[in-house]
Amino acid sequence: MWFRQCLSVLVVAWAATAATTDRPGKPKTFELTFTWEKHAPDGFKKEMILTNGKFPGPVLELNHGDDVEVTVRNKLPFNTTVHFHGIEMLNTPWSDGVPGLSQRSILPGKSFVYRWKATQAGSYWYHSHHRSQLNDGMYGPIVIHPKAGAARPFAKISNKDKVIRAMEKAEAEVKPLVLSDHRHVTSERGWDINVASGLETPCFDSILINGKGRVDCWAPEKIASLLTAEQRLFLQLGNGTAFTAKGCLPASIIAAVQARGKVTNVSAIPPEIFDQCTPTNAPREVIKVNKKGGDETTWVAFDLIGTFGLITGVFSIDEHPMYIYAVDGDYIEPQQVEAVSLTNGDRYSVLVELTKPGDYTMRMVSLTMPQMFTGTATLSYRDPKKPAPPTKESVPYVSDVGLNLTASVRFFDQAKMKAFPPAPISQTAQQTVKVAMRVAGPFSYNWALNDTVYPMALDDATPLLFRPDPERNNNVTITTKSGTWVDLIFQAVNFPMPPHPIHKHGNKMYLLGQGNGLFNWSSVAEAAKVIPASFNFVDPPRRDGFSTPAALQGPSWMAVRYHVNNPGAWLLHCHQQSHLQGGMSMAIQDGVDKWVTVPKEYLNYK
Numbered sequence: 001m002w003f004r005q006c007l008s009v010l011v012v013a014w015a016a017t018a019a020t021t022d023r024p025g026k027p028k029t030f031e032l033t034f035t036w037e038k039h040a041p042d043g044f045k046k047e048m049i050l051t052n053g054k055f056p057g058p059v060l061e062l063n064h065g066d067d068v069e070v071t072v073r074n075k076l077p078f079n080t081t082v083h084f085h086g087i088e089m090l091n092t093p094w095s096d097g098v099p100g101l102s103q104r105s106i107l108p109g110k111s112f113v114y115r116w117k118a119t120q121a122g123s124y125w126y127h128s129h130h131r132s133q134l135n136d137g138m139y140g141p142i143v144i145h146p147k148a149g150a151a152r153p154f155a156k157i158s159n160k161d162k163v164i165r166a167m168e169k170a171e172a173e174v175k176p177l178v179l180s181d182h183r184h185v186t187s188e189r190g191w192d193i194n195v196a197s198g199l200e201t202p203c204f205d206s207i208l209i210n211g212k213g214r215v216d217c218w219a220p221e222k223i224a225s226l227l228t229a230e231q232r233l234f235l236q237l238g239n240g241t242a243f244t245a246k247g248c249l250p251a252s253i254i255a256a257v258q259a260r261g262k263v264t265n266v267s268a269i270p271p272e273i274f275d276q277c278t279p280t281n282a283p284r285e286v287i288k289v290n291k292k293g294g295d296e297t298t299w300v301a302f303d304l305i306g307t308f309g310l311i312t313g314v315f316s317i318d319e320h321p322m323y324i325y326a327v328d329g330d331y332i333e334p335q336q337v338e339a340v341s342l343t344n345g346d347r348y349s350v351l352v353e354l355t356k357p358g359d360y361t362m363r364m365v366s367l368t369m370p371q372m373f374t375g376t377a378t379l380s381y382r383d384p385k386k387p388a389p390p391t392k393e394s395v396p397y398v399s400d401v402g403l404n405l406t407a408s409v410r411f412f413d414q415a416k417m418k419a420f421p422p423a424p425i426s427q428t429a430q431q432t433v434k435v436a437m438r439v440a441g442p443f444s445y446n447w448a449l450n451d452t453v454y455p456m457a458l459d460d461a462t463p464l465l466f467r468p469d470p471e472r473n474n475n476v477t478i479t480t481k482s483g484t485w486v487d488l489i490f491q492a493v494n495f496p497m498p499p500h501p502i503h504k505h506g507n508k509m510y511l512l513g514q515g516n517g518l519f520n521w522s523s524v525a526e527a528a529k530v531i532p533a534s535f536n537f538v539d540p541p542r543r544d545g546f547s548t549p550a551a552l553q554g555p556s557w558m559a560v561r562y563h564v565n566n567p568g569a570w571l572l573h574c575h576q577q578s579h580l581q582g583g584m585s586m587a588i589q590d591g592v593d594k595w596v597t598v599p600k601e602y603l604n605y606k
Helices: 002-015 161-172 187-197 220-228 231-236 251-256 456-460 524-530 578-582
Strands: 020-021 028-039 044-052 061-065 069-074 082-085 110-115 121-129 138-144 175-181 206-209 285-292 300-305 313-317 323-326 330-337 340-342 347-353 358-366 374-382 431-439 447-449 477-479 487-490 501-504 510-516 545-547 554-562 568-574 585-590
Touching: 002 330, 061 069, 069 082, 082 110, 082 456, 121 300, 121 347, 138 175, 138 300, 161 300, 161 323, 175 358, 187 578, 206 358, 206 374, 220 313, 300 340, 340 347, 347 477, 447 568, 501 554, 510 524, 568 578
Parallel strands: 028 069, 061 138, 175 300, 285 374, 431 487, 477 585
Antiparallel strands: 020 028, 028 044, 069 110, 082 121, 121 138, 175 206, 300 347, 313 340, 313 358, 323 330, 323 347, 358 374, 431 447, 487 554, 501 545, 501 568, 510 554, 568 585
């Protein structure tokens, strides 16, 4: 009987994870099977994508330097692909997962094998890159453990060997926290509503942590008391008085302000999208950690992963400061904070010292102007050598709209983010590309980089990677030469305009500077002579995604620089799913003079 019980537990544990094989000298292999099933993450049952029968998908756990094979089996009723977010895909651009750019779509009933090398360590994630399927739940975390001898920044937190060892142990057992917004309509239905109404519909139902959460409906008095200055401005501009029962900016205000002058039909939006709120009582995530007894130091590490379809939010753990030691997979000089803002695609690796056993609320609070809502989980730990602590409410650092509740609350400051060890940057660039961001066309759900909506029809075209065009320099394509440094200048030319989380596939970018107004110079070098304080050429932040500054009452700009050291066809896009599907993308032919040779199995895949 004992043997059968143990065998049953082992079988269940195996089935709940990604199928993986790790053989010496062989690639580490995983199998991901996608199915379309009914599931109720927040207590409301809907059709969504499950990965190996789970939501979110299982962790892909690797070591730096591993060769990787991920076999995808598409049992969905529609096409799909998988993108491994933040993975540079060095010398394997055909495994980047963008339909019509680096691969052909995976048809229903078909399989596809992604092959790549783990040339980076840290926190990453995988998700669908077909239309807005991310909003249907196709995503999961990736953990790539650093090599044993890798330089770590923990000595900058403590000079005690015992504490550093405890931090290293926590990092080796890091726990992903998948933070997501969730809608009760499918991505296809949501897009159909956008098209029918002529509007973007930026209102969700819940915030999930590791796939769990619930719908909370706030009293009108609470919603009114929490309105921010930006939200009041939009109500004023649209002649409105209040947010909806769901905590959303009314659709009529979006039509009057963001979509002014565009074709709209607010009556085509079902009331449950913006106006109606039906609470649920689904279970929330509980993170249990074993604390060592007595005076022994105990730390826990989390990878915070922003898998949002739309929102930007603030994460905090009541009564527990965090040391942020890595951002987007790269080590940084640690910052001790009480709260950190995350947007679409962001990853923050944090260390938390467990000093006072009990139960503490982990909070994910929306900062996105069109909606106020929150998601919570519980961090729970006990001291095995002491009695259980009394039950009590933990004390938050931030309000339900992400504002600090005391002057001592510290937020992560990206401007002070320093690479560990330092990452070199060229002081000059050989190419400058200005990119205008705007609402384009007759409808407000169409967005553009460089004034042109990226056509979704390209998803079904022969991938650009398979037949590059060295002379192509149109409004939806950038072409670069290998070994050069390129500056991208993003300008919000229309306003009011929200921040856009811009993600580049293939490699990371440096944030040189940002500001208000139009970028009225031909290059960063020229601008730096006039406004030198606006730029950092010494130790700028380096990430695979940056959010452009909001343009509330006038234009704004952001300048990034990257090194062309990974030839291939890569996507540059806003990571908000409605903006991505609305056309806010560009293709980049990086290193077109040293193009890669695509293996026949990918060229001939159908």
